[in-house]
Amino acid sequence: MYSEKVMNHFKNPRNVGEIENADGVGEVGNAACGDIMKLTIKVEDNKIADVQFKTFGCGAAIATSSMVTELVKGKSLDEAENISNATVAEALDGLPPVKMHCSNLAADALHAAIENYKKKK
Amino acid sequence: MKGIYMDHNATTPVHPEVIEVMLPFFSEHFGNPSSIHWAGREVKKGIETARESVASFLKCDPKEIVFTAGGSESDNLAIKGVCDALKDKGNHIITTSVEHPAVLHTCEYMEKQGFQVTYLPVDMDGMIRLEDLKNAVTDKTILITIMFANNETGTIFPISEIGKIAKERKITFHTDAVQAAGKIPLDVNALNVDLLTISAHKLYGPKGVGVLYVRKGAKMKPMIHGGGQERNRRAGTENVTGIVGMGKACEIAMRDMDAESERLLNLRERLHKGLTRKIEHVKLNGHPSMRLNNTLNVSFEYVEGESLLLNLDMDGVAASSGSACSSGSLEPSHVLTAMGLPHEVAHGSVRFSFGSSNTEADIDKIIEIMPPVVARLRAMSPLYGKSLNPSVERTTAVCQH
Numbered sequence: 001m002y003s004e005k006v007m008n009h010f011k012n013p014r015n016v017g018e019i020e021n022a023d024g025v026g027e028v029g030n031a032a033c034g035d036i037m038k039l040t041i042k043v044e045d046n047k048i049a050d051v052q053f054k055t056f057g058c059g060a061a062i063a064t065s066s067m068v069t070e071l072v073k074g075k076s077l078d079e080a081e082n083i084s085n086a087t088v089a090e091a092l093d094g095l096p097p098v099k100m101h102c103s104n105l106a107a108d109a110l111h112a113a114i115e116n117y118k119k120k121k
Numbered sequence: 122m123k124g125i126y127m128d129h130n131a132t133t134p135v136h137p138e139v140i141e142v143m144l145p146f147f148s149e150h151f152g153n154p155s156s157i158h159w160a161g162r163e164v165k166k167g168i169e170t171a172r173e174s175v176a177s178f179l180k181c182d183p184k185e186i187v188f189t190a191g192g193s194e195s196d197n198l199a200i201k202g203v204c205d206a207l208k209d210k211g212n213h214i215i216t217t218s219v220e221h222p223a224v225l226h227t228c229e230y231m232e233k234q235g236f237q238v239t240y241l242p243v244d245m246d247g248m249i250r251l252e253d254l255k256n257a258v259t260d261k262t263i264l265i266t267i268m269f270a271n272n273e274t275g276t277i278f279p280i281s282e283i284g285k286i287a288k289e290r291k292i293t294f295h296t297d298a299v300q301a302a303g304k305i306p307l308d309v310n311a312l313n314v315d316l317l318t319i320s321a322h323k324l325y326g327p328k329g330v331g332v333l334y335v336r337k338g339a340k341m342k343p344m345i346h347g348g349g350q351e352r353n354r355r356a357g358t359e360n361v362t363g364i365v366g367m368g369k370a371c372e373i374a375m376r377d378m379d380a381e382s383e384r385l386l387n388l389r390e391r392l393h394k395g396l397t398r399k400i401e402h403v404k405l406n407g408h409p410s411m412r413l414n415n416t417l418n419v420s421f422e423y424v425e426g427e428s429l430l431l432n433l434d435m436d437g438v439a440a441s442s443g444s445a446c447s448s449g450s451l452e453p454s455h456v457l458t459a460m461g462l463p464h465e466v467a468h469g470s471v472r473f474s475f476g477s478s479n480t481e482a483d484i485d486k487i488i489e490i491m492p493p494v495v496a497r498l499r500a501m502s503p504l505y506g507k508s509l510n511p512s513v514e515r516t517t518a519v520c521q522h
Contacts, residue, residue, distance in 0.1 A: 010431060016501050027503070034444055034453060034468040036427055038503040054503040056465065058427035058444065062501065 003093040006063040013062055015069035017052040023120070026112030028105050035061040039068070039109040043117055048072050048080055053109070060095050060103035064088050068106035077114055083107050124437040125483045127475030129323075130272050130300060130416060135366065136325040136373055136477075136495060143327065143366040154359055155348065164361055171368025179317065179334050179370035180308040187333045187354045188364050192299040192320030193223035195333035196266075198294040198355065199316045200227045202247075202341035203264045204236060207293065211261035217241045217249055217278075218459040220268050224297055228266070239259070246408040247276035247460050254283060258290055263292045269301035274407030275416025277305070284313020293339060299323055299331075302415050303374040304382060315339040319365065325477065326370030330363030362461070368412040372433060377444060384477045386414040388484055392473060393417055395488035401497050406457055406470055415475040418443070420457075420466045423505040424498040430469055432494040438487055445471035465504060 002010070022040035029036040035057035042050035051073055053065040068088050072080045085107045089095045095104060126134075146167055152160030154168050155364045169183070176183040189195045197328065204214070216228050218240040228238045239257040248384055249267070265287050270277045280296050287294035295316035298307060303324035309317055317334040321327055335341055347356030399401050402422040421429060426442030443454030444467075452458075457467035473487070499505045 007431075010428070011435070013501065018503075031468070032452070032463040034427075034464070036465075036503055054501055056423065056502045056504045057425050059431045061425070062428060 009063035013066040024117030064106035130474035174368035195318035206340035275413035321367035
């Protein structure tokens with residue numbers, strides 16, 4: 001039911017963890033849906049220098065989290081803000097329809113982390 | 122790689138002896154059992170032999186057996202058929218909050234038709250209280266429908282006692298015994314039931330065939346109208362191969378049940394002990410003792426069930442989960458949430474349901490596979506280390522999608 005890319009990211013998720021003293025923290029999702037994502041970012045020169053995630057969720061939730069960290073590493077904040085949940089799903093060669101809404105929250109977590117960084121500044 | 126199948130509550134493989142008795146009825150004995158000629162008569166005989174096998178499996182009269190297209194149809198026929206027949210006497214149904222969807226959604230449909238339904242709650246072990254049942258009965262109650270054993274947790278309800286209450290109040294009593302059949306001896310008189318559902322594919326028979334036992338004298342209208350098959354209770358040319366297979370499956374279950382049941386209990390306990398010894402924060406879902414010998418439902422706290430299943434699947438282990446994601450719906454298991462489990466614990470449940478193919482070697486393989494998988498997913502989980510507080514989560518968390 002999942003694409004090869006989803007399974008690849010599920011089996012070998014990139015950038016798992018939590019950055020200490022992160023510049024921005026974004027947490028989205030809720031327990032009822034079964035998906036909770038926490039994204040931490042390090043910002044240098046208006047660029048995302050480092051990004052890590054922790055996710056409680058299904059295969060799609062873990063794969064989208066992993067993919068979004070790969071997509072934004074080294075990108076400017078403006079570029080990162082343009083990444084949508086749809087961009088993430090596309091980069092994974094798509095998600096099963098039922099997962100598009102419930103488990104495709106990684107870009108939301110990213111935007112929440114950027115917003116948190118801007119507020120702190 | 123030979124896979125390890127641990128999902129026998131979902132379905133079972135057809136027993137070779139069952140296939141053998143079915144085969145001649147595909148082309149050699151192909152007649153329509155309603156026909157009076159030789160081709161029909163020999164098929165009719167096959168059906169009646171199967172009916173006798175099922176009747177001795179349930180300890181009832183063969184005339185009380187109605188063949189259907191499966192467990193869901195039997196449940197639908199029982200509920201809709203009884204309500205239709207008794208609608209002038211009352212409009213109240215009593216069931217539980219943890220029934221199989223075939224009962225639960227049929228009851229919800231009856232509500233839309235103007236019936237009132239009481240859904241009995243369950244405690245943390247998934248058990249109902251007989252007091253709640255007694256208190257729920259009104260003079261309008263026409264049907265009690267309560268499952269024998271829960272498909273997700275294996276918790277076994279006190280059917281005989283429930284039946285006694287129903288009998289005293291002269292209320293028709295139906296039980297969905299789909300998961301109990303082949304695992305616990307069934308005796309419709311000892312159980313005090315008026316209607317009882319079983320399904321062939323849960324006991325090593327073919328898919329697409331089931332039975333509704335209907336006690337002589339019980340009032341029930343048919344749901345499918347047409348020819349006069351099944352004594353006017355279920356129209357349609359019989360699923361002959363399926364029925365013949367179901368009869369054989371019941372014979373085999375009667376023969377093998379005692380020994381197999383003991384064997385599966387040992388496997389279940391071996392897996393439970395092994396997992397709790399090697400992994401922290403493993404919670405049993407279901408009653409500690411009143412539970413099917415073949416069912417082990419456990420939550421691995423802080424991780425989500427579908428990601429566990431995907432990992433198990435990569436290692437060739439087929440199991441199932443109460444997680445929303447694995448079911449295709451967006452809510453976690455209604456059974457586990459009715460038991461008061463916090464959402465994230467319900468999402469982290471895995472059901473292992475054992476059967477004939479499972480060996481001690483299978484269990485030991487799972488005990489070996491599971492700890493690193495759980496450790497890896499916990500290391501990834503933002504919940505790990507936080508306390509999972511049921512009261513907070515249950516009141517605030519609702520899936521918005």
